[in-house]
Amino acid sequence: MFHKILIANRGEIACRIMVTARRMGIATVAIYSQADRRAPHVAMADEAICIGPPPAAQSYLDMARILDACRESGAQAVHPGYGFLSERAAFAHGCAEAGIVFIGPNPRAIEAMGDKLASKRLAAQAGVTTVPGHIGVVESASAASRIAAEIGFPVMIKASAGGGGKGMRIARSAGEVAEGFERSRSEALSSFGDDRILIEKYIESPRHIEIQVLGDKHGNIVHLGERECSIQRRNQKVVEEAPSPLLDEATREAMGAQAVALARAVGYDSAGTVEFVASQDRSFFFLEMNTRLQVEHPVTELVTGIDLVEQMICVAAGEPLDITQDRIRRRGWAVESRIYAEDPARDFVPSTGRLATYREPPAGRSGECVVRVDAGVVEGSEVSVFYDPMIAKLVTYGPDRASAVTAQAEALDRFVIDGIRHNIPFLAALMAHPRWQEGRLSTGFIAEEFPSGFAPIAPRDAMARRFAAVAVAIDWALDRRRAGIVGATRPHPSYAGERAVLLGAERIDVEVGDDEGVLVGFGGGHDAIRVASRWRPGERVWSGTIDGVPSVFAARAILNGYDLAHGGCGSRARVLTRRQADLAALMLPRAETGETKVLLCPMPGLVKAIHVVEGQAVKAGDPLCLVEAMKMENVLRAERDGTVKSVEASVGQSLPVDAPILRFA
Ligand code: ADP
Ligand code: ADP
Ligand code: MG
Numbered sequence: 001m002f003h004k005i006l007i008a009n010r011g012e013i014a015c016r017i018m019v020t021a022r023r024m025g026i027a028t029v030a031i032y033s034q035a036d037r038r039a040p041h042v043a044m045a046d047e048a049i050c051i052g053p054p055p056a057a058q059s060y061l062d063m064a065r066i067l068d069a070c071r072e073s074g075a076q077a078v079h080p081g082y083g084f085l086s087e088r089a090a091f092a093h094g095c096a097e098a099g100i101v102f103i104g105p106n107p108r109a110i111e112a113m114g115d116k117l118a119s120k121r122l123a124a125q126a127g128v129t130t131v132p133g134h135i136g137v138v139e140s141a142s143a144a145s146r147i148a149a150e151i152g153f154p155v156m157i158k159a160s161a162g163g164g165g166k167g168m169r170i171a172r173s174a175g176e177v178a179e180g181f182e183r184s185r186s187e188a189l190s191s192f193g194d195d196r197i198l199i200e201k202y203i204e205s206p207r208h209i210e211i212q213v214l215g216d217k218h219g220n221i222v223h224l225g226e227r228e229c230s231i232q233r234r235n236q237k238v239v240e241e242a243p244s245p246l247l248d249e250a251t252r253e254a255m256g257a258q259a260v261a262l263a264r265a266v267g268y269d270s271a272g273t274v275e276f277v278a279s280q281d282r283s284f285f286f287l288e289m290n291t292r293l294q295v296e297h298p299v300t301e302l303v304t305g306i307d308l309v310e311q312m313i314c315v316a317a318g319e320p321l322d323i324t325q326d327r328i329r330r331r332g333w334a335v336e337s338r339i340y341a342e343d344p345a346r347d348f349v350p351s352t353g354r355l356a357t358y359r360e361p362p363a364g365r366s367g368e369c370v371v372r373v374d375a376g377v378v379e380g381s382e383v384s385v386f387y388d389p390m391i392a393k394l395v396t397y398g399p400d401r402a403s404a405v406t407a408q409a410e411a412l413d414r415f416v417i418d419g420i421r422h423n424i425p426f427l428a429a430l431m432a433h434p435r436w437q438e439g440r441l442s443t444g445f446i447a448e449e450f451p452s453g454f455a456p457i458a459p460r461d462a463m464a465r466r467f468a469a470v471a472v473a474i475d476w477a478l479d480r481r482r483a484g485i486v487g488a489t490r491p492h493p494s495y496a497g498e499r500a501v502l503l504g505a506e507r508i509d510v511e512v513g514d515d516e517g518v519l520v521g522f523g524g525g526h527d528a529i530r531v532a533s534r535w536r537p538g539e540r541v542w543s544g545t546i547d548g549v550p551s552v553f554a555a556r557a558i559l560n561g562y563d564l565a566h567g568g569c570g571s572r573a574r575v576l577t578r579r580q581a582d583l584a585a586l587m588l589p590r591a592e593t594g595e596t597k598v599l600l601c602p603m604p605g606l607v608k609a610i611h612v613v614e615g616q617a618v619k620a621g622d623p624l625c626l627v628e629a630m631k632m633e634n635v636l637r638a639e640r641d642g643t644v645k646s647v648e649a650s651v652g653q654s655l656p657v658d659a660p661i662l663r664f665a
Helices: 011-023 040-044 063-073 089-097 107-113 116-125 141-151 174-192 249-265 297-304 308-316 401-414 424-431 445-449 461-486 578-586
Strands: 004-007 027-033 047-052 077-079 155-159 168-171 197-201 207-215 221-233 236-242 271-278 284-290 333-340 357-359 364-366 369-375 390-398 416-418 497-503 506-513 518-521 529-533 541-546 549-558 561-566 569-576 598-600 605-610 623-629 632-637 642-647 660-664
Touching: 004 011, 004 063, 011 027, 011 040, 011 308, 011 369, 011 390, 027 040, 027 063, 047 063, 063 089, 077 308, 089 107, 107 116, 107 284, 116 197, 116 249, 116 284, 141 155, 141 174, 141 197, 155 174, 168 174, 174 197, 207 249, 207 308, 221 249, 221 297, 221 445, 236 297, 236 424, 249 271, 249 284, 271 308, 297 308, 297 333, 297 369, 297 390, 333 401, 333 424, 369 401, 390 401, 401 424, 401 541, 401 549, 461 497, 461 506, 461 518, 461 529, 461 541, 461 549, 461 561, 461 569, 497 578, 506 578, 569 578, 605 660, 623 660
Parallel strands: 004 027, 004 077, 027 047
Antiparallel strands: 155 168, 155 197, 207 221, 207 271, 221 236, 236 333, 271 284, 333 390, 357 416, 364 369, 369 390, 497 506, 497 569, 506 518, 518 529, 529 541, 541 549, 549 561, 561 569, 598 660, 605 623, 623 632, 642 660
16 A cells, blocks of 8 residues: 555645545645645645646646656655546556556546547447437538438537537537537637537436446446436536436446446546436436546445545555445435535626635534535635635435435535635525425526526515524524623513514514513414524524424624525514614615626636627626636626626736726716
């Protein structure tokens, strides 16, 4: 076994790999760019080497520099994580030449699977079901139209060298094929330096289901079952789970057997993932193989109890697999959410800045459930423009899907992040969504269920009454604290009595009884709610019981009240006397002064396109400008109807955050 390994990555995955290495008694070497000097993965490693300036091309992608770092530190092996150099056959070759073990598959397997066309051809030869289509390069727009007509619409146009959902589009007619072909080809060339395009059948209402495989250098290959990753935005995964709610045992067996056959055909000798697209009738088709550790590997670890990083290290060291197919047991259900630094309310634009507050939900086992957080940040960390906007993964486990989802929802309500925008409110709304809870998934889920983007959901009916009851319990606790402060000098009046709770613009009148916690009556035939909690002012998570049921709310103090969030809903809450509420209703609503006439750049980035000109009238939702940041292209849209007065930025310009792009009349 190795004494020392180098981790050629950053963020959560570098930390994740070090956790296992440490448990195995292996010393760790971190590498970091100048932007990551104070990053947790640097602090966690036994030693750390700075390898260059912030841009990935000059640091985390600099093979020669990383191989030097291996030699300098005496690391015997290198784990590439995911992204960066993990699927570069040249890096695996470079390691071999330098006498350093690459903790991943052999370079031939990486090469064979690195290309969608070549891997599809190989898969078909290995007896794997592939998506119907033309297995070859499509040379021209006219060839594209002809091939598409043969396959039958709709079709999917893809870059053979593609990844991360780029250079991929659906076409439903000959016209769309011709247009889509040219656009995919130019995107493929600019993103991957390779303009080869393939066309295949678009599987309607598709689900993404993938099989985790594991091989060693002695010809043993097993599979660890599936993960479903159908909750995607722009073909990128957001939520994953294991097992899949779609599969039955027979389909699972068939998929597993095909994945193993493909792995065998390429002499696979590490952890890898065979991705399939499945239709609702459970027919499934090979998409691609990822020859690395996958972002969503923890859900497989939780249901199998197998540490995939440990397996990768052991097989890289030449050990035979100590697990056989018939000894692999899957138990329970696991769900993973990717916590991204992005603003769900503004078309998910990336958000950068400092994590002023970062508090994870408590990890570990409680009863039959498990909470695991894989993160690469701590409070005070900087989320920079240079790398991936994923800051953590929240993984929960339960004996069945419903309990894993409930645990996920509760853990999201306990996750406190301030200082940047993040997608936790969106993830919480997703967990509460009935269609998600029923497992009726497809890769179109987010686009179909959140067609106009995400807006925080206000609590209604019974949920609104629970929000009101918790708001009262919080107000009661604040009152008790005041009583504690003044109680020494004069008696404090009981809290009991009539109140009005303002939830956003909505008013709910309540009658509060002050015994055994708080009893909140609503009238109108609704049952009173009894709330009990040990919450103290200042705590960001309110936990207690509502009618005896344990409940968790995110609670952030704001001017004159609290911002509450729970179960996918969120609202500002204020508790007033009824007289105060009557008076508040008479006050004129404050004029909207926030009416902005300037479009500001929401993050530091590069202006790729400006879609409007001076004097142009725009409608709410119209695209105004395309800004590239954090490897993502972001369309900035008009928030309301208006007319462009002036254009301040130009294409090709690099803008800092809040730089003006356009002014409206
Ligand atoms: P997965 O199924 O594991 O999510 P992806 O293809 O989406 O696979 O990529 C894995 C991760 O690596 C993603 O978080 C992605 O943003 C990141 N990634 C992909 N390419 C790069 C790269 N060149 N540099 C850094 N990170 C990358
Ligand atoms: P990438 O390398 O970008 O991950 P994939 O080939 O794995 O590319 O496809 C990414 C996603 O696009 C899949 O998870 C799936 O949701 C969707 N997809 C790809 N091909 C098809 C297809 N033929 N029909 C339907 N959906 C597809
Ligand atoms: Mg993929």
